Amino acid sequence: MSGRWYKYELRASALHIGDVFKGGIYKPTVDYLRATAITFCLRREFGDDEIFAFGREIEGVRKVMIRNPIDRATSAGRISGDRGPIQVEYIENARCEVYVNKDVGNSVEVLLGGFKSLGFGVSVLKKVDEVEDDKVVGGYLVTAIPEEWSDAFGIRRVESPIYGYLFMPDKEDRLRGKYVKSLFPGSYIRGIKILLK
Amino acid sequence: MKEYHPECHDAGKLLYTEIGGKDKHWRFIEKMKEPWQWVITQHHYNKENDITHFPSDLYVFLASVADHLAASTVRLEGWSGVSNYYTNRLWKRDSWDFINFTKKGEAQKRIVEEVRRGESYEVFRDELIEYFDNEPVDFLDRYRDLLHVRAEDASPGANVVSLYIHSVVTKKFYFLLNELIEEDSGIKSLIEKIKGKIEGRFDYEDNLGMLKKELGDFENRLNNSLKVNVIYYKLDIPHYIFRVHDLNLFRELKEEIEKIRKDYEDNFFFFFGFGFVVVCGDKKKDEIDRRLKGLASCYRIIVRKYAKRIQLNELKVQLLEILKSRGTIEIKGLKDKIEGSYLCEVCRLDRGKRYEEDRKAVYLCSHCYIVRRRGKERGGFVKYASWEEGYVCAIGFRIEFEEIFGWFDELYKDYVEQMKKEGIITKDNEKKELKIKNPLALAEEFIESFNNDVIFKVKGEIAREFGDGNFEEISDNFLLVHLEERGDVLGLFDLVYKCLKEEMSSLFYGGVGSPVRIYFGVGHVKHPFFAFYRKFVQDWGERKDICFEVVGEIPVYMSFVQLEKVIRFKEYIMNNVRDARSKIHQMLEIARVSEALGRLAYVKSEMGESGGNELIEGIGYRGLMTLFKIFDMYISKGREVGERSVV
Numbered sequence: 001m002s003g004r005w006y007k008y009e010l011r012a013s014a015l016h017i018g019d020v021f022k023g024g025i026y027k028p029t030v031d032y033l034r035a036t037a038i039t040f041c042l043r044r045e046f047g048d049d050e051i052f053a054f055g056r057e058i059e060g061v062r063k064v065m066i067r068n069p070i071d072r073a074t075s076a077g078r079i080s081g082d083r084g085p086i087q088v089e090y091i092e093n094a095r096c097e098v099y100v101n102k103d104v105g106n107s108v109e110v111l112l113g114g115f116k117s118l119g120f121g122v123s124v125l126k127k128v129d130e131v132e133d134d135k136v137v138g139g140y141l142v143t144a145i146p147e148e149w150s151d152a153f154g155i156r157r158v159e160s161p162i163y164g165y166l167f168m169p170d171k172e173d174r175l176r177g178k179y180v181k182s183l184f185p186g187s188y189i190r191g192i193k194i195l196l197k
Numbered sequence: 198m199k200e201y202h203p204e205c206h207d208a209g210k211l212l213y214t215e216i217g218g219k220d221k222h223w224r225f226i227e228k229m230k231e232p233w234q235w236v237i238t239q240h241h242y243n244k245e246n247d248i249t250h251f252p253s254d255l256y257v258f259l260a261s262v263a264d265h266l267a268a269s270t271v272r273l274e275g276w277s278g279v280s281n282y283y284t285n286r287l288w289k290r291d292s293w294d295f296i297n298f299t300k301k302g303e304a305q306k307r308i309v310e311e312v313r314r315g316e317s318y319e320v321f322r323d324e325l326i327e328y329f330d331n332e333p334v335d336f337l338d339r340y341r342d343l344l345h346v347r348a349e350d351a352s353p354g355a356n357v358v359s360l361y362i363h364s365v366v367t368k369k370f371y372f373l374l375n376e377l378i379e380e381d382s383g384i385k386s387l388i389e390k391i392k393g394k395i396e397g398r399f400d401y402e403d404n405l406g407m408l409k410k411e412l413g414d415f416e417n418r419l420n421n422s423l424k425v426n427v428i429y430y431k432l433d434i435p436h437y438i439f440r441v442h443d444l445n446l447f448r449e450l451k452e453e454i455e456k457i458r459k460d461y462e463d464n465f466f467f468f469f470g471f472g473f474v475v476v477c478g479d480k481k482k483d484e485i486d487r488r489l490k491g492l493a494s495c496y497r498i499i500v501r502k503y504a505k506r507i508q509l510n511e512l513k514v515q516l517l518e519i520l521k522s523r524g525t526i527e528i529k530g531l532k533d534k535i536e537g538s539y540l541c542e543v544c545r546l547d548r549g550k551r552y553e554e555d556r557k558a559v560y561l562c563s564h565c566y567i568v569r570r571r572g573k574e575r576g577g578f579v580k581y582a583s584w585e586e587g588y589v590c591a592i593g594f595r596i597e598f599e600e601i602f603g604w605f606d607e608l609y610k611d612y613v614e615q616m617k618k619e620g621i622i623t624k625d626n627e628k629k630e631l632k633i634k635n636p637l638a639l640a641e642e643f644i645e646s647f648n649n650d651v652i653f654k655v656k657g658e659i660a661r662e663f664g665d666g667n668f669e670e671i672s673d674n675f676l677l678v679h680l681e682e683r684g685d686v687l688g689l690f691d692l693v694y695k696c697l698k699e700e701m702s703s704l705f706y707g708g709v710g711s712p713v714r715i716y717f718g719v720g721h722v723k724h725p726f727f728a729f730y731r732k733f734v735q736d737w738g739e740r741k742d743i744c745f746e747v748v749g750e751i752p753v754y755m756s757f758v759q760l761e762k763v764i765r766f767k768e769y770i771m772n773n774v775r776d777a778r779s780k781i782h783q784m785l786e787i788a789r790v791s792e793a794l795g796r797l798a799y800v801k802s803e804m805g806e807s808g809g810n811e812l813i814e815g816i817g818y819r820g821l822m823t824l825f826k827i828f829d830m831y832i833s834k835g836r837e838v839g840e841r842s843v844v
Contacts, residue, residue, distance in 0.1 A: 019437075025723070026439070026723075026724060026725045026728065028725075028728055061751055061819075062749070062750075062751070062752075063749050064748055064749040087721075087724075147533070148533075159523070159525075160523055160524065160525055160526050161526060162499065162526065163531055163546070164435075164545060164546070165535060165540055165545060165546065176538075178534050178535060178536050178537075179534065179535040179540055180533070180534050180535075181531055181532065181533050181534070188523055
């Protein structure tokens with residue numbers, strides 16, 4: 001893959017990039033934009049499976065929203081202890097540098113992350129630059145990337161990995177899918193500079 | 198080999214003796230029949246002119262080598278001044294003692310009489326001499342207090358390491374030397390030569406200088422030939438723990454590491470939290486590696502390993518490099534893909550199988566399920582489980598090992614400067630850079646002091662002030678405190694500040710980056726545990742000593758100097774509580790609508806001149822607003838001045 005990346009600035013008034021954490025009343029958000037979240041978001045938007053993207057650290061103010069989900073059967077709020085009021089952590093006035101391997105326009109509006117029904121995730125991507133980054137250097141990874149996408153993101157060697165799993169949706173039914181072994185922030189790699197802290 | 202008891206080698210430093218000449222502390226016992234008596238009387242052969250005080254066998258020689266390896270060697274050539282027999286710990290700046298510079302004999306007497314109140318020096322001396330007639334199996338425990346007070350090296354400016362830690366480290370090096378010699382077949386001929394030299398030592402009775410030189414050369418050759426593995430292990434717990442029974446992981450992990458530590462006690466250094474340094478030969482390295490790999494796969498933890506094989510004589514120089522190096526991560530048995538809808542809820546590194554728990558479905562891998570089940574069976578953490586209402590404050594203590602040596606050097610420069618001002622060091626060699634050449638013993642002592650003087654004390658104070666039922670210890674360095682209101686965290690600030698100020702006052706002198714990190718996380722009592730723990734173990738960026746996080750607010754990062762300012766500012770607020778209460782409340786209400794208007798309200802409130810502006814310099818306006826919210830909660834509880842608030 002060529003070393004050309006399109007740099008975008010993402011802005012969202014409230015963003016929740018969930019920590020793939022099942023159960024519990026607390027829904028934490030991570031402070032980086034993992035490759036799977038932004039890549040599949042853009043692929044859906046443009047119908048292009050050749051798009052690869054990742055985001056760096058998300059800046060903004062962390063807040064917690066307490067939300068009481070409605071029980072559809074009774075139309076009443078769920079009570080505590082029965083998956084009752086949930087605490088959704090989100091980032092207010094979120095800003096993030098996003099790099100995309102294709103030019104997806106000067107300004108794009110996308111829906112990103114979790115709890116979209118609560119109004120989270122309305123994001124605007126504005127193109128700010130084009131970056132030619134072929135030089136391979138060593139450093140700590142700043143985002144999370146599936147290991148099988150390493151080549152596409154210019155990762156040459158993984159020297160000290162921190163592994164975890166990211167969800168990869170099926171092409172036909174994006175609610176189904178599998179978890180793939182992935183490199184997480186803090187892994188020491190040799191790769192292009194924009195991936196590193 | 199145990200009966201040599203190398204930890205006793207400097208026991209004579211607790212006494213003053215003129216037997217055989219001034220300051221020959223090793224001559225305080227006259228009997229030389231048993232191995233431990235040889236170690237005491239013969240380990241200083243290079244300062245002796247009597248052949249009977251030269252090593253009787255190889256193991257006594259090795260005890261002497263171990264003594265040199267463990268020496269802090271802060272003394273610099275060309276210095277002169279007054280000796281001090283009391284240990285001045287570098288991190289206790291406010292307790293540095295520049296008065297107890299008495300003559301040798303008097304100093305020893307005073308140490309004994311101060312520590313063992315009611316017992317005369319003469320009685321103690323007779324007791325110690327008699328003690329070494331039999332095997333000294335409990336020397337370190339029995340004389341712990343005295344050994345802690347007496348400095349290893351009383352030379353001007355060198356009294357910064359206690360005799361206790363020096364004795365412990367010497368013992369460790371002694372067994373390490375034995376282990377390395379046993380493993381290294383290439384060293385056999387050198388060992389035979391040393392043995393031969395020791396056996397034929399009486400041939401040198403008229404030329405002891407030659408014997409000293411040759412034994413010294415053998416010591417150098419030994420240190421140059423032996424290779425040692427230095428491994429810095431750091432265990433990370435990436436689990437998403439949100440149920441009390443899952444905390445069993447911390448308990449089991451601690452127990453497992455304790456077992457390993459007990460089996461390899463003499464190879465463990467810098468043990469703190471879930472990090473430690475192992476110094477050992479190849480066989481033990483493989484064994485410890487294997488056991489830690491077993492823990493990694495059994496508990497799904499991340500084992501970070503920073504290892505290097507070096508020459509023994511490079512240990513002092515290379516240790517810092519090893520602590521700073523990146524190292525590798527051990528994590529075993531991960532699959533490339535996991536099919537199915539659920540990952541394990543706790544470790545998130547394996548497929549979650551469905552289990553029924555209190556008529557609810559949970560998805561756990563077999564490892565995490567077993568840990569949770571064992572947690573239920575064993576019970577524990579009942580206090581944390583019983584907290585239904587209110588808030589919790591998580592307090593965590595960390596030591597950044599890679600910053601510890603640089604900190605010591607800075608503190609030591611300051612110490613020497615003070616000693617010069619006091620006229621204690623009268624002449625120094627200014628050309629040489631002031632640096633602690635072998636900080637290993639000093640770091641060991643610092644960790645011990647941080648554990649015993651700070652963390653242990655903080656735990657006791659919390660239990661006393663907040664009630665034992667409101668305090669839960671998750672691991673040695675991570676605690677939970679039950680609070681009625683979030684504002685109560687200021688009481689914890691006071692408490693921790695007070696302990697640090699008393700026991701680690703050097704932290705509060707600006708310009709010196711310390712290795713200590715303290716985390717305060719406040720959230721609802723049902724806030725998941727992992728959210729606190731994750732923030733605690735994260736990197737907080739440069740020069741951030743304290744992280745104060747209130748769930749839903751911006752985390753506040755500050756230095757210890759800024760913590761002191763927060764405490765002072767709180768005192769100001771409590772002294773002007775009526776005025777401050779309305780100003781803070783008004784300011785926060787305005788800031789909720791607009792940050793810019795909030796800033797204006799802050800300027801108008803004139804709280805900046807009363808200490809607020811000094812805080813902004815370190816933590817920023819938003820950080821200050823977080824603190825104001827806490828102050829607001831604290832004041833709203835109706836506290837008056839003097840009630841658990843003023844230090």
